[in-house]
Amino acid sequence: xxxxxxxxxxxxxxxxxxxxxxxxxxxxxxxxxxxxxxxxxxxxxxxxxxxxxxxxxxxxxxxxxxxxxxxxxxxxxxxxxxxxxxxxxxxxxxxxxxxxxxxxxxxxxxxxxxxxxxxxxxxxxxxxxxxxxxxxxxxxxxxxxxxxxxxxxxxxxxxxxxxxxxxxxxxxxxxxxxxxxxxxxxxxxxxxxxxxxx
Amino acid sequence: xxxxxxxxxxxxxxxxxxxxxxxxxxxxxxxxxxxxxxxxxxxxxxxxxxxxxxxxxxxxxxxxxxxxxxxxxxxxxxxxxxxxxxxxxxxxxxxxxxxxxxxxxxxxxxxxxxxxxxxxxxxxxxxxxxxxxxxxxxxxxxxxxxxxxxxxxxxxxxxxxxxxxxxxxxxxxxxxxxxxxxxxxxxxxxxxxxxxxx
DNA sequence: CAATTTCCTTACCAATCGGTAAGTCATTTA
DNA sequence: TAAATGACTTACCGATTGGTAAGGAAATTG
Numbered sequence: 001x002x003x004x005x006x007x008x009x010x011x012x013x014x015x016x017x018x019x020x021x022x023x024x025x026x027x028x029x030x031x032x033x034x035x036x037x038x039x040x041x042x043x044x045x046x047x048x049x050x051x052x053x054x055x056x057x058x059x060x061x062x063x064x065x066x067x068x069x070x071x072x073x074x075x076x077x078x079x080x081x082x083x084x085x086x087x088x089x090x091x092x093x094x095x096x097x098x099x100x101x102x103x104x105x106x107x108x109x110x111x112x113x114x115x116x117x118x119x120x121x122x123x124x125x126x127x128x129x130x131x132x133x134x135x136x137x138x139x140x141x142x143x144x145x146x147x148x149x150x151x152x153x154x155x156x157x158x159x160x161x162x163x164x165x166x167x168x169x170x171x172x173x174x175x176x177x178x179x180x181x182x183x184x185x186x187x188x189x190x191x192x193x194x195x196x197x198x
Numbered sequence: 199x200x201x202x203x204x205x206x207x208x209x210x211x212x213x214x215x216x217x218x219x220x221x222x223x224x225x226x227x228x229x230x231x232x233x234x235x236x237x238x239x240x241x242x243x244x245x246x247x248x249x250x251x252x253x254x255x256x257x258x259x260x261x262x263x264x265x266x267x268x269x270x271x272x273x274x275x276x277x278x279x280x281x282x283x284x285x286x287x288x289x290x291x292x293x294x295x296x297x298x299x300x301x302x303x304x305x306x307x308x309x310x311x312x313x314x315x316x317x318x319x320x321x322x323x324x325x326x327x328x329x330x331x332x333x334x335x336x337x338x339x340x341x342x343x344x345x346x347x348x349x350x351x352x353x354x355x356x357x358x359x360x361x362x363x364x365x366x367x368x369x370x371x372x373x374x375x376x377x378x379x380x381x382x383x384x385x386x387x388x389x390x391x392x393x394x395x396x
Numbered sequence: 397c398a399a400t401t402t403c404c405t406t407a408c409c410a411a412t413c414g415g416t417a418a419g420t421c422a423t424t425t426a
Numbered sequence: 427t428a429a430a431t432g433a434c435t436t437a438c439c440g441a442t443t444g445g446t447a448a449g450g451a452a453a454t455t456g
Contacts, residue, residue, distance in 0.1 A: 005433080019308050024221035026413065038414080040434055048414065100305055107298055107305075109363045110217050122368050144376035147369070148358075148384045151377075155357025156350040163349070165307045170320050171345070178342035179349075186346045193391045203403080224443065236444080238404055246444065401454070412443065420435070426428085 006044050008034055013041075014055055018100040022052055022108065056105065059098045060120030066091055067124055077134040082191055084128065085153050086184050092161040093180065099161040125150065135195055153191060204242050206232055212253055216295040219302050220250055254303065257296045258318030264289055265322055275332040280389055282326065283351050284382050290359040291378065297359045323348065333393055351389060 012033040016025035027048050028038040045051040070087045074080045092099040102121075125147070132146040141149070160183060168176045210231040214223035225246050226236040243249035268285045272278045290297040300319075323345070330344040339347070358381060366374045 021219055021221060021305070023219060024306075027415095028413085037435065039416090039436085042415070043433065100308075103301065103360075104219075104305060106361055106364055107219070107302060108222075109367070110298075119368070125368070142376070144373055145380060145384065147373070148377050148381055151358050151361070151365075152354040152384065152388055155355070156353040159353025159357050160346075160349050162301075163304055166304055167349075169307070170317070170323070175342055175345070178340070179346050182343060183346055186343065186350065190350055190388070190392055193394065194388055196391065225445095226443085235405065237406085237446090240445070241403065397456100399454100399456075401452105403450105403452085405448100405450075407446105407448085409446075410444100413441080414439105416437105416439075418435100418437085420433105422431105422433085424429105424431070426430090 005034070005036075005040075009036075009041055009044060009051075010055065010058070013051055014097050014101070017052065017055060017104075018097040021104050022048075027051070055101065057120070059101060062095075063088075063091070063098070063121065064124055067127075071127075077131050078192075078195055078197060081128070081131050081135065082188055084131070085157065085191060086187060088154070089157045089161075089184055089187055092157060093183075096161055096164060099158055103158060103162050137195060149194070153187070156187060156190065203232070203234070203238070207234075207239055207242060207249075208253065208256070211249055212295050212299070215250065215253065215302075216298040220306065225249070253299065255318065257299060261286075261289070261296070261319065262322055265325075269325075275329050276390075276393055276395060279326070279329050279333065280386055282329070283355065283389060284385060286352070287355045287359075287382055287385055290355060291381075294359055294362060297356055301356060301360050335393060347392070351385070354385060354388065 009030065013025075013030045016030045016033070019025070020029075026038075027041050030051075031038045031041040041051070045054065066087070067084065070083055071080065074083050128150045129143060129146045132149055133141050133143075139145075160179075164176065164180075167179065207228065211223075211228045214228045214231070217223070218227075224236075225239050228249075229236045229239040239249070243252065264285070265282065268281055269278065272281050326348045327341060327344045330347055331339050331341075337343075358377075362374065362378075365377065
């Protein structure tokens with residue numbers, strides 16, 4: 001039953017870290033969810049940091065492989081950008097745990113020096129930038145501008161995903177359901193209109 | 199010197215909470231920055247939670263008063279939206295501490311039941327929505343769609359502000375400086391093009 | 397001048413943190 | 427069958443957490 005326990009611990013840890021952050025979640029909390037002691041967790045992962053590191057690695061790998069799959073399908077750069085962004089939105093909505101963890105990682109970067117989980121995602125950002133720069137546009141996009149554009153879309157996506165509980169509390173469940181259903185289309189509109197192809 | 203100490207403690211706490219989050223920052227850390235003991239802090243604020251609550255309240259008040267000031271100047275709804283959003287961007291860039299705390303608050307909402315600091319900002323969201331809905335557009339905007347639109351812009355802003363250290367680490371200081379300088383213009387372009395007024 | 401209040405300290409406290417050590421029990425391997 | 431390995435447990439550990447109690451020095455107030 002060893003392999004199974006390990007994976008269950010990873011799932012539990014992902015939930016806890018997403019909900020309370022690295023400092024807020026204790027390894028005892030995580031193990032308790034499976035009616036285990038924290039020493040069982042330490043047996044499998046050695047330390048809290050290593051456990052967290054494995055989770056970050058898993059998220060980055062999963063996202064990147066997800067992206068690569070999407071990328072091969074389309075050739076037109078604008079369509080490709082659109083497909084990638086809506087793909088990311090869908091993905092993050094389905095795995096909001098991961099979106100939360102990455103957002104926390106973004107925030108904790110200031111304190112926790114290097115080893116950030118976002119580094120894994122740099123190649124992914126680079127490829128998005130190169131796609132954007134091949135889209136014909138009257139203005140010439142510097143790398144900084146292309147990155148800013150990419151960041152605007154990524155921000156729209158991740159901020160929304162991470163705001164789910166707050167939006168639900170503020171505007172009610174139905175309102176959030178409506179937004180969630182419509183958001184992919186709104187994202188597509190935002191991207192297309194920015195490139196004057198509406 | 200009491201009033202002064204209190205304010206200095208608030209500043210120090212804002213920095214610590216922004217950098218490490220509510221759980222990650224200890225009241226001893228905060229007091230240490232002023233060469234005080236944590237008991238001095240407890241004397242002024244009673245408890246860690248109350249201190250944090252005061253910070254949230256301060257941030258919300260400061261943002262809202264900032265917004266109200268911007269709002270009176272313009273009448274055309276699109277121009278008003280534009281002014282508000284670039285105003286928020288400027289503001290968040292200048293007070294990235296506050297942007298980080300609010301983003302953390304968004305994430306911790308799941309765990310820490312009600313009393314969220316984002317509630318203070320609901321009227322602000324409402325007024326943004328009402329502005330957007332008065333902008334003429336071929337599609338009719340439901341409340342959910344208008345809110346989605348607002349959220350896209352807010353996401354673009356806050357995600358970028360919060361990503362500063364990561365972006366700097368990944369792409370270098372100069373690149374980030376270039377992005378930061380250009381981001382207001384890019385935001386304006388994003389908003390205008392979405393409303394077909396480029 | 398006496399009393400009180402404000403601001404802060406040292407001295408504690410129980411609870412919790414991540415982690416180590418040692419041992420139990422079941423399964424696998426030689 | 428004996429040895430070894432994997433998957434846990436209980437029993438600890440020192441450090442740190444937020445918070446309380448009591449008191450001291452200085453300023454404010456009567």
